[in-house]
Amino acid sequence: MAKQKQKVDANIKKAQCEKGIVLLLTGDGKGKSSSAFGMVMRSLGYGHKVGIIQFIKGEQLSGEEVFIRDFHPEIPFFQMGTGFTWDTQDRSSDIAAAKTTWQQAEKLLKDPDIQLLILDELTYMVAYDYLDEEQILKAISERPAEQSVVITGRGGGKKLRDLADTVSEVKDIKHAFRAGIQARQGVDL
Amino acid sequence: MAKQKQKVDANIKKAQCEKGIVLLLTGDGKGKSSSAFGMVMRSLGYGHKVGIIQFIKGEQLSGEEVFIRDFHPEIPFFQMGTGFTWDTQDRSSDIAAAKTTWQQAEKLLKDPDIQLLILDELTYMVAYDYLDEEQILKAISERPAEQSVVITGRGGGKKLRDLADTVSEVKDIKHAFRAGIQARQGVDL
Numbered sequence: 001m002a003k004q005k006q007k008v009d010a011n012i013k014k015a016q017c018e019k020g021i022v023l024l025l026t027g028d029g030k031g032k033s034s035s036a037f038g039m040v041m042r043s044l045g046y047g048h049k050v051g052i053i054q055f056i057k058g059e060q061l062s063g064e065e066v067f068i069r070d071f072h073p074e075i076p077f078f079q080m081g082t083g084f085t086w087d088t089q090d091r092s093s094d095i096a097a098a099k100t101t102w103q104q105a106e107k108l109l110k111d112p113d114i115q116l117l118i119l120d121e122l123t124y125m126v127a128y129d130y131l132d133e134e135q136i137l138k139a140i141s142e143r144p145a146e147q148s149v150v151i152t153g154r155g156g157g158k159k160l161r162d163l164a165d166t167v168s169e170v171k172d173i174k175h176a177f178r179a180g181i182q183a184r185q186g187v188d189l
Numbered sequence: 190m191a192k193q194k195q196k197v198d199a200n201i202k203k204a205q206c207e208k209g210i211v212l213l214l215t216g217d218g219k220g221k222s223s224s225a226f227g228m229v230m231r232s233l234g235y236g237h238k239v240g241i242i243q244f245i246k247g248e249q250l251s252g253e254e255v256f257i258r259d260f261h262p263e264i265p266f267f268q269m270g271t272g273f274t275w276d277t278q279d280r281s282s283d284i285a286a287a288k289t290t291w292q293q294a295e296k297l298l299k300d301p302d303i304q305l306l307i308l309d310e311l312t313y314m315v316a317y318d319y320l321d322e323e324q325i326l327k328a329i330s331e332r333p334a335e336q337s338v339v340i341t342g343r344g345g346g347k348k349l350r351d352l353a354d355t356v357s358e359v360k361d362i363k364h365a366f367r368a369g370i371q372a373r374q375g376v377d378l
Contacts, residue, residue, distance in 0.1 A: 025220060029358065029359075030357060031214060031227075031357050031359075034224045034225075034228050034231065035220040035223045035224040035227055036223075036227065037230050038220075038222070038226035038229075038230070039223050039227075041229070041253050041256045042223065042226070042251060042252030042256065045253055045254065045256030045257075046252040046255065062231060063232060063234030063235040064227065064231045065234065066234035067233050067234030070234070071233075071260065161362075161363070164363065166363060166364050167363040168219060168220050168359055168360065168361060168362065169359070169360040169362050170218075170358070170360075171216070171357065171359075171360055172357060173356040173357065174354075174356040175354075
């Protein structure tokens with residue numbers, strides 16, 4: 001354990017400059033968005049200003065959404081509301097909704113007060129060609145130096161992975177669904 | 190996308206019984222505890238009662254800890270405070286602290302009002318032989334049927350993986366530390 005601690009300490013020491021990072025949470029496993037919302041909680045604990053953009057939402061409000069709206073209505077929180085969900089099959093209205101949502105993201109990507117920005121499920125917008133990849137990469141690259149950005153979603157593409165400082169892949173090893181157990185509200189993983 | 194939706198819907202339909210699940214968040218990547226805290230946020234949004242036990246903590250309070258204490262002091266939240274941290278090298282005091290903390294976990298594992306219980310970093314207690322694996326497996330198996338348990342930490346062992354309904358592995362693909370960027374408070378991944 002002493003050795004493990006030494007190694008961790010050395011890694012921390014090696015890290016030279018403090019600045020915002022880009023974190024990509026990808027992979028086919030569940031828990032990517034949960035992880036992003038956990039970071040929101042952490043940031044709020046530190047008194048940081050946080051922004052949240054969700055590019056895909058189901059028809060029902062998720063627990064995180066209810067929580068943010070009820071307990072932290074001061075957080076800028078935008079969702080691709082009436083547009084894209086997993087249920088729609090209307091490509092042109094999806095694209096329009098994606099573009100409107102992206103405008104909100106771009107605004108926050110220029111706001112130096114925002115210390116943590118969550119772009120939940122953004123990767124799908126690129127994968128389905130709803131948004132322009134270069135425009136996204138540019139806006140993220142040009143954000144304020146202190147701002148961290150967390151992007152979730154499967155895939156993400158080589159360019160986004162290259163841009164990201166940290167890439168974590170969540171792998172689905174075993175899943176309750178496959179064992180015939182209904183995922184519960186609150187742990188719907 | 191229609192096909193993907195069909196598949197997801199089918200999986201949901203296949204899931205027969207609604208009951209609490211055991212979720213193991215493992216792997217060497219970062220974001221396991223964040224993910225657990227994201228689920229806490231989700232559960233709070235649904236109005237569920239949540240309990241949190243942390244088996245390892247650093248010397249400084251993390252953002253999640255500050256957040257829970259400041260905004261949700263009603264949540265049962267125990268930490269292996271003065272005992273085990275990554276900095277201690279005193280095995281016997283670590284074991285004593287682990288046992289005291291486990292008693293708190295056991296109490297919540299018997300409380301039918303707790304709908305989500307986080308056992309953060311529990312796997313290390315088993316790996317270092319600080320706690321008895323069989324005792325842990327038994328307490329988790331015998332918990333109230335409606336209670337979900339989320340266990341985080343590397344490894345976990347075959348028995349815990351077998352007991353878990355869902356196992357997600359977080360893989361560290363690329364890490365800001367290695368690129369020489371200091372992890373920021375709030376995103377310290």
